[in-house]
Amino acid sequence: MSSPREEYYGILDLLQRHHGWFRESIPLIASENVPSPAVREALTTDFGNRYAEGWAGERVYAGCRYIDLVEFKCMELMKRLFNAEFVDVRPISGVVANLVIYTAFTDPGDVMMALPIPCGGHISMGKRELGGTAGAVHGLQVEYLPLDYEELNIDVERAEKRMAKLAKEGKPPKLVLFGGSVFPFPHPVKELADQIKSHGGTVAYDAAHVAGLIAGGRFQDPLREGAEAVSLSTHKTFFGPQHGSVLSWERHAEKIKRATFPGMVSNHHLHAVAGVAIACAELLEFGKEYADQVVRNAKALAQALYERGFDVLAEHKGFTESHVILVDISKYGDGGSIEKRLEDANIILNRNLLPWDIKRGRRYTEPGGIRLGSQEVTRLGMRESEMIEIAEFIKRVVIDKEDVERVRKDVAEFRKQYQRVHYCFENNTEAYEYIKIR
């Protein structure tokens, strides 16, 4: 058995190896990003060891003098960024932000409509029998928004019919949650908002994936299209630390505040709130330029993959209007083994169910698709020409079945030029530098 000291150094060694690996890899997971050195600095502060239960300025804890000032700044900057009347920056993740919305606007047993998981819905929107948060934790009865497989978007006509049918059966949706984890095109919020409201329902929007693009003015603006509440995670296209938030209107402030605390959080990860405040300032300054490049890169990567023989979905509409692209990989194998082969070549992305996979008997372990996101490589300073190089690396692994070792060496060489975080005020520390403070 190893001694505690050996274990201690062993753990630290694994952390350093992770950093070394990411320095040499191409990070394409659509739900991740790399924060700036200033955000990483915030995460190491003593804020991470404190409690601040309650609302800023009205805490149930002492010692919050600076914590309150930072949290007020975070709220003020986030309101500016999203032109929101009210924000709650305390939910500690996107899932918790969704739970805050469920708690504020519904009761257990109510009907909620959202996309099913194979069609891009997130696990936090899932049914009870699937263990999804909405059903299993808050007791909502989840009904599905229909997806148009060709358009990769919600089918407005079928959604209207489904909603009308639910209303006729005496179970109109109390909440309709737009958004999801595969979110290439703006959802028809304004097209459906009136009908949702006419049945007494609330329009909500999960912006976890697209928050940075909304902040940069490069995606739809759900608050102006009829949404009463918007949940965020702050670490996907929004390039802060892992955390969540809710945007809304002043008229809903009290019930959202109460749902967050005492409902969902005691400690709300104050170091992360500080990191979110810094990321808000960075997005206010650089967000437009960043979001434009993220979308340009996603389109360029999709086009380059398509030209190399990959079945990138939604070609007829330019593949994507966000950071995410979805590829039907089934003619080369299953998504699980392709994900693994690419990982061995230091190309890190994830397998993904395609909308029709479950009906065809596929499972999430071996789905027909892979999902790629352009936001992290954009943050590393890459542009359209680098997307072509990335597509070529992917082709060498998946189509040419080249030796992964050889591709991995070329990927590491390619990555040498992209070691700094862009779209931030200071980048003296490298993006994946291991910071030792022992």
Ligand code: DSN
């Ligand atoms: N499961 C991740 C996603 O891809 O959306 C994060 O919630």
